[in-house]
Amino acid sequence: MNNFDCVIVGGGMVGAASALSLANLGLKVAIVEHSQPKDFDSSQVLDLRVSAISLASEHLLTQLDAWSQLQQWRLCPYKRLGVWEHQASYTEFNADDIKQTHLGHIIENRLIQLSLWQQIKKHQGITLFCPASLLNFSSANKEVNLSIVNNENSENIEIKTKMLIAADGANSQVRKLANIGMTGWDYQQSAILINVETESHQQDITWQQFFETGPVALLPLSGKSELGGYASLVWYHKKAEIKKLSALSNQQLQAEVLQKFPKRLGKIKVIGKGAFPLSRRHANTYQKGQVLLLGDAAHTINPMAGQGVNLGFKDVKALQTVIATAIGNGECWYEPEVLSRYESMRRKDNLLMMSTMDSLYATFSHPSPAVKLFRNIGLTMSGKIPFLKNKALAYACGV
Ligand SMILES: Cc1cc2nc3c(=O)[nH]c(=O)nc-3n(C[C@H](O)[C@H](O)[C@H](O)COP(=O)(O)OP(=O)(O)OC[C@H]3O[C@@H](n4cnc5c(N)ncnc54)[C@H](O)[C@@H]3O)c2cc1C
Incomplete structure (x- = not known):
């Protein structure tokens, strides 16, 4: 039986970052992922899926030793x-207004994932099950038992863990199997x-x-x-x-x-x-016993302001802080009461960003000439009040 402190289903950008951040605390981590990202070659054409990566996310990727690799490959500061x-x-x-050299970088999603995977493959505390898929899981006595399948040879593998992280994206299978509902709609x-x-x-x-x-x-x-x-x-x-x-x-x-x-x-x-397609989803809870939802498995947001994965990286940082603090205080870090602190740290912030995007979407798609006039006055005014403008900018950049 494979025994881990933490199993993460989904090794995308958020799952990979959470694996490293938790393994760096000394936890024994496993990742279950369908397919590994394709290697980088400078002659490759640019991928379609790119993300605007905020300053806060850059700090996290630097802390996880992935940033320098991205700089050697390709990224574009703005x-x-x-x-x-x-x-x-x-x-x-302008970045000058908040005393920064740049506001963020545009980077291909695959390269962000790949730079994290390079670190994961070197990390002694992380086991990769890939190509593999989750079949099922059950929880009892503060333990989660997972059945997964190796997609190459169809072998079934049983895994035991103290904490199960769903980082398996917007259609999270873990979220469904855990019977965690969600609210949302398609735009x-x-x-x-x-x-x-x-x-x-x-x-x-x-x-x-x-x-x-x-x-x-x-x-x-x-x-x-x-x-x-x-x-x-x-x-x-x-x-x-x-x-x-x-x-x-x-x-x-x-x-x-x-x-x-x-x-x-x-x-x-x-x-x-x-x-x-564009959809908005918000899980009714980010934690149920030993199961936690991170990234798109917990929330998907209108991408208009490029915040989706940046929120996911903030989830990663919050969970690392919760667990590091619990370990430092001599608490049992995987107690549901401890894990619930992660949701307390993240839910309001995610909701605020989601609601802001929805208000923008509703305001700017409204056909009324009066609303149009109002929103243009609003935009002009926001540019003329430096305090408000810089506050909004710092919030979007995560600083
Ligand atoms: C048009 C568009 C533009 C966007 N632009 C931005 C932007 O500029 N900035 C920004 O911050 N965000 C942006 N986003 C949002 C961003 O792409 C997502 O928030 C981000 O990809 C979520 O990452 P994730 O790791 O949580 O999930 P995903 O990227 O969906 O990764 C999930 C991983 O889990 C694996 N998986 C799933 N199920 C299983 C299973 N059962 N077993 C094993 N593995 C499994 C998948 O293979 C995948 O690797 C945009 C989104 C869209 C649609």
């Missing part, structure tokens, strides 16, 4: 953030992510223009292209429209982008695209 609906309401946030909008070559070289700005049908955004990417640089464009729209856009050839999509996106985009060449 210093400015521009938002507007009507051109006159254009508001720009009326979907998003298409479009990787492009840009005429401008690597940019230090990420921007977003709001339309009633949904925002359009540019996230700068690293590297030099034939045209100049690279960027990831995000186009939010009604589901049916996104379906139509997805069916276009790269050339046809390019023409649509040039028509709809602001002129500041300049010349582009579409090199890849993919559509994603």
Whole structure:
């Protein structure tokens, strides 16, 4: 029988970070994951799935020794953030305003996961079950017994643990098996992510223009292209429209982008695209006995402000703090009463960010001319009150 202090189902960005952060406390950790991330090669084309990584997440990845590897591979820092609906309401946030060198980085999700996996593979305290899937689990006497299957040879494996972490994403199987309910809905909008070559070289700005049908955004990417640089464009729209856009050839999509996106985009060449549904989910509890939910397994948020995985990394940090403090105080760290402190630390913060995104979504998709006028005045004013502007910026960056 394999016996662990902690088993994590899901070795994505959040699961991998939580494995390292708990193993660094001296816990014996196991990860169960379907498939391992593909190795990096500098000739690979940029992945479609990228994330805006906040300063707080950068600190966590540095603490876990993953950041220096990402710097050697590829990432793109950005210093400015521009938002507007009507051109006159254009508001720009700058890292200088909060005395930082940058506001964040745009990084491919796979590379974040891979940089953590490199550290995991070197760590004596972590066992990887991969490719493997969870079959079932049961809890009794402060222990969780899991059945998993090795996806290569179909062998069934039994595992025992003091704590089970669900980091298995938005459709979390662990959450379902634990009978933890959730509230949520699907947004009326979907998003298409479009990787492009840009005429401008690597940019230090990420921007977003709001339309009633949904925002359009540019996230700068690293590297030099034939045209100049690279960027990831995000186009939010009604589901049916996104379906139509997805069916276009790269050339046809390019023409649509040039028509709809602001002129500041300049010349582009579409090199890849993919559509994603948008949903909001919030688990009714993040803890049930010895089972804990982290990252998207606990909450999925409208990606408009690029906060999803940043919230997940804050969950990781909070759980590490709870367990380190309990160990330091000589408490039994896996007591449900101790583990419940994790939820107390995270629930309100996650809810606040989710509600803020929902208010933005509702305000900016409202068709009324009066609301439109109000929101443009609001944007303009927010740019003119440095105290409020810098507070909002520091909150978004996690500092
Ligand atoms: C369009 C879009 C844009 C976004 N942009 C941003 C952004 O700019 N910034 C940001 O912070 N966030 C962003 N997000 C959100 C971010 O992508 C997610 O919050 C993040 O991927 C969640 O990470 P996770 O590790 O919790 O879950 P996942 O990434 O879903 O990982 C779950 C892992 O669990 C594994 N798994 C699942 N079930 C099992 C099982 N039964 N057995 C074994 N393994 C299993 C999967 O293989 C996977 O590796 C965006 C989301 C979308 C849709």
